[in-house]
Amino acid sequence: MHDRRFLADLGSRQVSQPPPRARRRGGGLRVGGVAVLAELGPEQIAISPSVTRFFTASKIGGITSCLSSRSAARTAASECSTMALSRTALISFGGHTDETPVSSCAALTFLGLPPSWIDMTEPDGVLPARVMVTGGSGFLGGALVARLGRRGTRHVCVPRSAEHDLRDPAATRALFERERPELVFHLAARVGGIGANARSPGTFFHDNMVIGLNVLEQARRAGTHKVVIAGTVCAYPKHTPVPFREDDLWNGYPEETNAPYGIAKKALLVMAQAYRQEFGSNFVMVFPANLYGPGDNFDLETSHVIPALIRKLVDATARGEREVVLWGDGTPTREFLHVDDAARGLILAATRYDGAAPVNLGVGQEIAIRELAGKIAAAVRYQGVIRWDAGRPNGQPRRCLDVTRARIDLGFEASTSLDVGLAQTIQWYRDRVGGTR
Numbered sequence: 001m002h003d004r005r006f007l008a009d010l011g012s013r014q015v016s017q018p019p020p021r022a023r024r025r026g027g028g029l030r031v032g033g034v035a036v037l038a039e040l041g042p043e044q045i046a047i048s049p050s051v052t053r054f055f056t057a058s059k060i061g062g063i064t065s066c067l068s069s070r071s072a073a074r075t076a077a078s079e080c081s082t083m084a085l086s087r088t089a090l091i092s093f094g095g096h097t098d099e100t101p102v103s104s105c106a107a108l109t110f111l112g113l114p115p116s117w118i119d120m121t122e123p124d125g126v127l128p129a130r131v132m133v134t135g136g137s138g139f140l141g142g143a144l145v146a147r148l149g150r151r152g153t154r155h156v157c158v159p160r161s162a163e164h165d166l167r168d169p170a171a172t173r174a175l176f177e178r179e180r181p182e183l184v185f186h187l188a189a190r191v192g193g194i195g196a197n198a199r200s201p202g203t204f205f206h207d208n209m210v211i212g213l214n215v216l217e218q219a220r221r222a223g224t225h226k227v228v229i230a231g232t233v234c235a236y237p238k239h240t241p242v243p244f245r246e247d248d249l250w251n252g253y254p255e256e257t258n259a260p261y262g263i264a265k266k267a268l269l270v271m272a273q274a275y276r277q278e279f280g281s282n283f284v285m286v287f288p289a290n291l292y293g294p295g296d297n298f299d300l301e302t303s304h305v306i307p308a309l310i311r312k313l314v315d316a317t318a319r320g321e322r323e324v325v326l327w328g329d330g331t332p333t334r335e336f337l338h339v340d341d342a343a344r345g346l347i348l349a350a351t352r353y354d355g356a357a358p359v360n361l362g363v364g365q366e367i368a369i370r371e372l373a374g375k376i377a378a379a380v381r382y383q384g385v386i387r388w389d390a391g392r393p394n395g396q397p398r399r400c401l402d403v404t405r406a407r408i409d410l411g412f413e414a415s416t417s418l419d420v421g422l423a424q425t426i427q428w429y430r431d432r433v434g435g436t437r
């Protein structure tokens with residue numbers, strides 16, 4: 001049997017301690033992975049053809065398999081496990097937009113290892129030179145653009161609504177004709193919490209519909225190779241088995257307060273699939289869970305649940321208030337994905353996924369709002385009482401995504417725990433509003 005502990009050890013070393021030499025060379029974990037492997041001297045390495053030369057040049061022996069396809073990966077994986085090797089490392093490094101990373105995912109899944117393991121040894125794959133991020137100035141877009149910058153993506157176009165209102169077909173057309181992006185992350189949207197959705201359902205429907213229509217149509221006309229579209233968990237039916245599976249997206253009407261927003265987003269999935277069928281467009285769509293993290297929107301009129309709770313509880317603590325009133329009865333559950341994890345999921349969707357089927361992006365865990373409020377209250381040391389205003393809407397009773405498809409097809413696993421992410425977000429808010437809070 002292959003030695004899983006060895007693999008786990010190898011993985012954790014690569015994540016926590018990429019050798020300094022690797023960092024200096026600018027090769028990141030790619031070189032780091034090689035250095036660690038060289039040091040440990042595994043008896044067998046199954047790698048992708050893209051790096052065979054690299055390994056050979058690095059004088060690392062033991063290359064016995066090249067993975068050129070999903071089936072080859074499965075074969076290699078099966079050989080590894082049946083050959084009773086005690087030190088087998090199954091590696092695929094990034095550097096290709098072909099199915100190499102997918103084959104690594106398949107192989108790892110076959111071995112019963114977490115796909116996140118490959119992320120320790122490979123960058124998230126190669127992106128084309130000309131990238132556009134609609135909504136790149138927003139919460140998720142900002143995290144994505146920052147991540148793209150860290151990866152060295154040189155040309156990232158971030159159209160702003162003031163100059164390029166994507167509700168306007170002519171403005172959208174002019175933008176695409178000028179930029180000719182090879183890859184588009186389509187994140188631009190009218191976004192808000194329950195209150196904002198309830199106040200302006202027509203605007204939420206109209207803007208999200210028309211922005212999506214314009215962007216996808218102009219991407220097609222401009223010959224954009226790929227578009228990664230951000231959907232939303234709000235697209236799911238109000239009552240559907242938990243965790244939400246992608247196949248259940250159409251099995252019911254969404255929760256009423258966010259249905260116009262959710263349905264407008266879900267219509268883009270139909271458009272993407274129809275364009276794929278008729279025009280061969282490579283438009284893929286992910287459905288992220290509720291996002292949170294540093295940089296979130298803390299405006300109580302439009303914010304989502306985590307920034308709203310943080311703001312109310314941090315401010316109440318600073319003012320010594322004895323009572324905080326929160327919306328609903330605290331019983332609904334939600335799933336929260338850190339914005340940096342979501343940004344990474346989008347990049348993986350760009351580099352590893354070309355399917356028509358939607359993919360959930362989440363952590364696969366839910367938490368009751370009451371418990372969440374308790375966590376935040378404890379983190380900010382709020383001493384008062386939390387009162388629940390049951391006259392306010394609860395929203396959807398439960399929300400939690402099935403993340404199996406993301407794990408298998410994207411090799412995606414969220415890496416930020418809720419406790420760590422909340423601490424970061426609270427700190428970010430405190431830094432913005434002043435040290436006294």
Ligand SMILES: NC(=O)c1ccc[n+]([C@@H]2O[C@H](COP(=O)([O-])OP(=O)(O)OC[C@H]3O[C@@H](n4cnc5c(N)ncnc54)[C@H](OP(=O)(O)O)[C@@H]3O)[C@@H](O)[C@H]2O)c1
Nearest residue numbers: 135137138139140160161165166187188189191230290291
């Ligand atoms: N936040 C969440 O919890 C969450 C969860 C699941 C999915 N999502 C999805 O993730 C995406 C980003 O959400 P977010 O929270 O980052 O939103 P956000 O912070 O509100 O940012 C919205 C972005 O959309 C752009 N935009 C809005 N209207 C536009 C228009 N008419 N023309 C051009 N650009 C326009 C804005 O650009 P300007 O700044 O230039 O106006 C801004 O960059 C959305 O598609 C959303 O549905 C979000």
